[in-house]
Amino acid sequence: MSIAESPAKEFSQSDREKSALRATSRALPIALLRAREKVMEPVRTMLSETGVTEQKWRTLRIIHEMGGLEQSTIAREACLLLPSLSRILQAMESDGLVTRQADRDDRRRILVDITDKGRALIRDNIAASNAIYERLEAEFGQQKLDQLLDLLEDLQRAKL
Amino acid sequence: MSIAESPAKEFSQSDREKSALRATSRALPIALLRAREKVMEPVRTMLSETGVTEQKWRTLRIIHEMGGLEQSTIAREACLLLPSLSRILQAMESDGLVTRQADRDDRRRILVDITDKGRALIRDNIAASNAIYERLEAEFGQQKLDQLLDLLEDLQRAKL
DNA sequence: TATTGTTATACTCTATAACTATA
DNA sequence: TATAGTTATAGAGTATAACAATA
Numbered sequence: 001m002s003i004a005e006s007p008a009k010e011f012s013q014s015d016r017e018k019s020a021l022r023a024t025s026r027a028l029p030i031a032l033l034r035a036r037e038k039v040m041e042p043v044r045t046m047l048s049e050t051g052v053t054e055q056k057w058r059t060l061r062i063i064h065e066m067g068g069l070e071q072s073t074i075a076r077e078a079c080l081l082l083p084s085l086s087r088i089l090q091a092m093e094s095d096g097l098v099t100r101q102a103d104r105d106d107r108r109r110i111l112v113d114i115t116d117k118g119r120a121l122i123r124d125n126i127a128a129s130n131a132i133y134e135r136l137e138a139e140f141g142q143q144k145l146d147q148l149l150d151l152l153e154d155l156q157r158a159k160l
Numbered sequence: 161m162s163i164a165e166s167p168a169k170e171f172s173q174s175d176r177e178k179s180a181l182r183a184t185s186r187a188l189p190i191a192l193l194r195a196r197e198k199v200m201e202p203v204r205t206m207l208s209e210t211g212v213t214e215q216k217w218r219t220l221r222i223i224h225e226m227g228g229l230e231q232s233t234i235a236r237e238a239c240l241l242l243p244s245l246s247r248i249l250q251a252m253e254s255d256g257l258v259t260r261q262a263d264r265d266d267r268r269r270i271l272v273d274i275t276d277k278g279r280a281l282i283r284d285n286i287a288a289s290n291a292i293y294e295r296l297e298a299e300f301g302q303q304k305l306d307q308l309l310d311l312l313e314d315l316q317r318a319k320l
Numbered sequence: 321t322a323t324t325g326t327t328a329t330a331c332t333c334t335a336t337a338a339c340t341a342t343a
Numbered sequence: 344t345a346t347a348g349t350t351a352t353a354g355a356g357t358a359t360a361a362c363a364a365t366a
Contacts, residue, residue, distance in 0.1 A: 021286055024221055024237070028296065028305070029203055031312040032196040033218075037239045038316060039188050053355075058193075061184055071325065077184070079197045084356055086326060108324040108365045126181055136188065140318045145188070148311045151304060152191040156198060158300045213332075231348065244333055246349060268342045268347040 039136065046128045050121065055080060055088055056097075063098060063114045064122055070109045097121060202292045210285060215240060215248055216257075223258060223274045224282055230269045257281060 024030045040054070047057055055078070062077045063069060069077075075085045089112060092098045097118035103109035114122075137145055184190045200214070207217055215238070222237045223229060229237075235245045249272060252258045257278035263269035274282075297305055 019286065021221060021224075021282065021289060022293065024218075024225055025313055025316075026309050027221070028199050028293075028309065029196055030218060030221075031309055031316075032192050032199070033239050035312045035315050036189060036192040036196065038318075038320060039192070042320065043189055055356075058184075058190060061181060061187070061190075064181075065184055072323095079193050081357065081359095082325070083327080083358080087355090090326095106324085106366070110325070122181065126179065129181060133182065133188075136320060139320055140315055144311060144314065148308070148315070149186050149188065149191055151308045151311065152195045153185055154304065155195050155300055155308070156185075156191075158198075160198060160202065160296060160299055215333080232346095241334065241336095242348070243335080243350080247332095250349095266343070266347085270348070 042132045042135070043129075046125060046132065050125060052121070055084075056092060059085070059088060059092070060097060060114065060118055060122065063112055064119065068111050068113055070103070070111055074112060092118075199296065202295070203289075206285060206288045206292065210281065212281070215244070216252060219245070219248060219252070220257060220274065220278055220282060223272055224279065228271050228273055230263070230271055234272060252278075 021027070044054070047054060050057075052060070059074060059078050059080070062074055066073075066077070071085055071089065072082060074080075074089075075082045078085065080088070089098060089100060093100050095117075096115055099113050099115055100110050103111050181187070204214070207214060210217075212220070219234060219238050219240070222234055226233075226237070231245055231249065232242060234240075234249075235242045238245065240248070249258060249260060253260050255277075256275055259273050259275055260270050263271050
């Protein structure tokens with residue numbers, strides 16, 4: 001079949017769509033990253049004043065929230081690999097923010113808990129943290145923020 | 161005023177809320193990170209077969225989409241610091257994926273463009289990338305996915 | 321044998337500062 | 344002087360594998 005004889009619309013719309021990538025603004029991994037960078041900006045300012053890294057702050061919050069966790073669980077919840085978390089928790093234990101002790105029933109497991117000093121660190125940053133959240137709520141809209149958080153929780157539960 | 165004389169409800173509900181942090185599932189930076197890790201899992205599998213890192217893939221897509229960009233712009237869009245991007249682009253230029261040349265009108269600016277080899281790399285991964293997206297759409301729901309992307313774009317535009 | 325966590329390694333990115341070249 | 348980008352450096356996380364201890 002010559003070019004002249006070929007149909008005017010050789011490719012359907014969906015075929016053409018399949019020959020290109022989505023705009024990066026509609027690519028979920030990139031959109032999530034950009035959104036996160038945006039909301040992290042004031043958080044980073046706050047954290048730079050406390051001396052803990054973003055990862056340590058996240059880890060501490062999770063231990064504070066759930067308590068008595070083994071490291072594999074913390075790694076999953078904090079989105080950190082176990083080797084990374086292992087060193088982070090050793091440093092945090094040295095700093096007196098958490099305790100680590102072997103599980104009585106299964107000595108392979110290490111149970112991690114927050115200390116009073118760890119709780120104090122969280123307490124000292126609650127006001128700043130809430131201020132950031134309230135500004136976000138005011139600028140972005142409470143309803144949209146809740147909707148976004150609902151969708152993200154939902155996505156978390158989806159099986160991909 | 162003695163303790164006995166103080167009102168029964170010394171703290172209002174909103175005061176008590178201010179004395180605690182949100183659950184990590186309702187903390188936007190953590191929720192965004194967890195969601196991103198979740199959707200990145202199949203993408204990482206795809207990228208490990210191409211040999212380009214996540215950052216290079218993101219950078220290449222942005223250059224492909226927008227074209228003829230200076231590095232500061234790419235850095236902003238790709239959520240990378242300029243020093244990181246500088247080395248990434250040098251490596252990508254060595255690999256023949258992009259070209260870099262000084263702007264004629266302002267020799268400080270470096271304009272970056274994608275090459276045929278770069279375009280071929282994107283083309284080679286379109287099918288796999290779209291398959292991942294379609295699975296996401298099927299499992300999470302097209303409407304919810306669009307809604308989520310709309311909210312993320314919206315958040316991007318908000319002034320925080 | 322399988323699982324939990326640690327250690328080792330090479331690579332990469334982050335973050336900041338100092339520097340070069342151009343405007 | 345200010346801006347765009349590069350280089351340098353220290354620190355930290357990523358990713359994988361090898362290892363130790365326990366089950």
